[in-house]
Amino acid sequence: MYPLRPHLLALSVALALSACGSNTEDQAVVIPAAPADQGAADTAAVPSATAFVDTVATNQRGDARYATLDTNAAVRLLGGFLNVWKPLTQIVDAGVTAPANGSFPAVVASTWTGVPGDGSPDGTVVNAAVHQANIDYVVKATSGRTADQAVQAYLDDRRGKGYSITDGMGPLTAAWRSAAQQTTTITSVAADATTVLYNDGGNNTGVGGTANANFGSVVDLVNLVGNNASTEPAKRFYKYARPYRWSSSVVLLPALVPAKSTTPATDGGYTSGHTAEAVRDAVAMAYAVPERFQEMLSRGLELGESRILAGMHSPLDVVSGRMLGTASAAANLADAANAAKKAAAVTQAHSALMAATGTTADTFATYAQSGTVANDRFADYATNKANYLRRSTFGFAQIAATNAAAAVPKGAEVLLETRQPYLSDAQRRVVLKTTALASGYPVMDDAEGWGRLNLFAAADGYGAFTGNVTIAMDASKGGFNAVDRWRNDISGAGKLVKQGTGTLKLAGANSWTGGTELTAGTLQGDSVSAFGAGDVYNSGGTLVANAPAALKLAGKYTQLSGSTILELDLGGAAAGSAGSLTVTGVATIGGGTLRIKFANGYKPKAGEVLNVITAGSLKGKFNSITVDGFSTVTPAYSSTGLTLTLG
Structure with a gap:
């Protein structure tokens, strides 16, 4: 079961903003629905072969x-x-x-x-x-x-x-x-x-x-x-x-x-x-x-x-x-x-x-x-x-065949128990399944799947999303429950749903297509394609752009009002674009906060203009904008983007 989302139907949200700037959507913005649910989560069945963990005493x-x-x-x-x-x-x-x-x-x-x-x-x-x-x-x-x-x-x-x-x-x-x-x-x-x-x-x-x-x-x-x-x-x-x-x-x-x-x-x-x-x-x-x-x-x-x-x-x-x-x-x-x-x-x-x-x-x-x-x-x-x-x-x-489906041995999920404590045993099994080594190598194609386990890759999270992948992290428990980073290149047609108070960082060259829904906590993009090829929907958390160049969203981006935050960590090798946001589709801002931070020693001067958001189409405005180190910020909204002039 997933939390009820009253925004699944299109909503009209009035925007009352005191910030400078204008665009064609000052009167009202229609909030699109969240990415469609992709069905039941993937599973990794226990193989029918006699289990090593059950017979180890022999x-x-x-x-x-x-x-x-x-x-x-x-x-x-x-x-x-x-x-x-x-x-x-x-x-x-x-x-x-x-x-x-x-x-x-x-x-x-x-x-x-x-x-x-x-x-x-x-x-x-x-x-x-x-x-x-x-x-x-x-x-x-x-x-x-x-x-x-x-x-x-x-x-x-x-x-x-x-x-x-x-x-x-x-x-x-x-x-x-x-x-x-x-x-x-x-x-x-x-x-x-x-x-x-x-x-x-x-x-x-x-x-x-x-x-x-x-x-x-x-x-x-x-x-x-x-x-x-x-x-x-x-x-x-x-x-x-x-x-x-x-x-x-x-x-x-x-x-x-x-x-x-x-x-x-x-x-x-x-x-x-x-x-x-x-x-x-x-x-x-x-x-x-x-x-x-x-x-x-x-x-x-x-x-x-x-x-x-x-x-x-x-x-x-x-x-x-x-x-x-x-x-x-x-x-x-x-x-x-x-x-x-x-x-x-x-x-x-x-x-x-x-x-x-x-x-x-x-x-x-x-x-x-x-x-x-x-x-x-x-x-x-x-x-x-x-x-x-x-x-x-x-x-x-x-x-032997190089494309045989991966099996996950009974009990193997315990190997990730402390490394990914925020996942269930069933989810850990899917992680092992989606990160397994290819089939066909000598000796390694045992009936249970021990030979194909890639524990190094498994520590970097899922290799593919199928159905809804719901991640709930509790920062109060500390350790990886509070902060973790996935570095695999995630594929698949599934959808990522981020819940809980913890922070999940995505750093792979990702391509999953089912979209991303952030309901709580923090979801951070550490690579240009961190959020795959689907829509990104921020209904209650903090979305962070921390990529070495502009973070690219291949679909739409939607941010609701309330506690939602878009954080852009500008800086890095390409200081003018690193940490900024590029949205291929429509960026719909129904309120919330835009927070600008500076990374890797990058510090602009007063009077500089920051190009922070570029979109195929930009609708709406943020309720508030904060920029580290600057008390005066003048936003300029256009139909395709947002720039900030620093005071």
């Missing part, structure tokens, strides 16, 4: 010798690999006890050596092109890795993953590590690392529980997502060798030669355990501190790429690790039994980190994003986005 490390697609959630999740590589029927060693509730699957009396080409019946390459591309990628990556990449690859291999990825916290890293009481003994590459195996003597994620009164709940949350998350069953089922065993051209990092397993048969490459652990830890940390959501997810995938640069894993090993790590984290976060633990961790994380950084609820988010490329390698948004996409597919060619 993924036990001790099941590694008899796990199958039918009996193990992780093996089933990663089953797309069977289109690339088919292992022999699962091998069971003599003397192994069968599961209590079942019998062993069919077995072959053989021992897998894990060394391709040695004559052992390890399996069969099903898609030679994909398999070769998988190994060739590692050959190229390891042959061309830089000195910095080599150091990072070593540290990401030998340090505890929970410790290693906390540098994704940027300006919060030191505070996080101190609060978590994290330690590591691996701080550099020792001179004799090529012959001596160094193991981390630190405590990985830190000190949890009551032993850490200020941060123990946060550490517990990071540890919690590791429940039922083993990669061993998948490794033993798929029996796919590490890349340096497939090709002698793979240049294993010399400092990691001592870390090579001497028992290849128990050292499968698919799936990457380091990646799975890093991704699930990153998801937990992003859940606790959503102000670093995209940066933490980027760090998790970066560690996965380090496994390739080290020569320890192939891209498909890493992609599957991302999938399993994400699903494992979601399963534990979605478990109702963990609700209180999640809430405690989020509260404690913010309390402790604010205290450590001297910030408040109003300044914490800004501080969390205050790093620069000089001291935070995740400070550049565009670079993060590009790397996240690259590390999601590693450039593989698509081998």
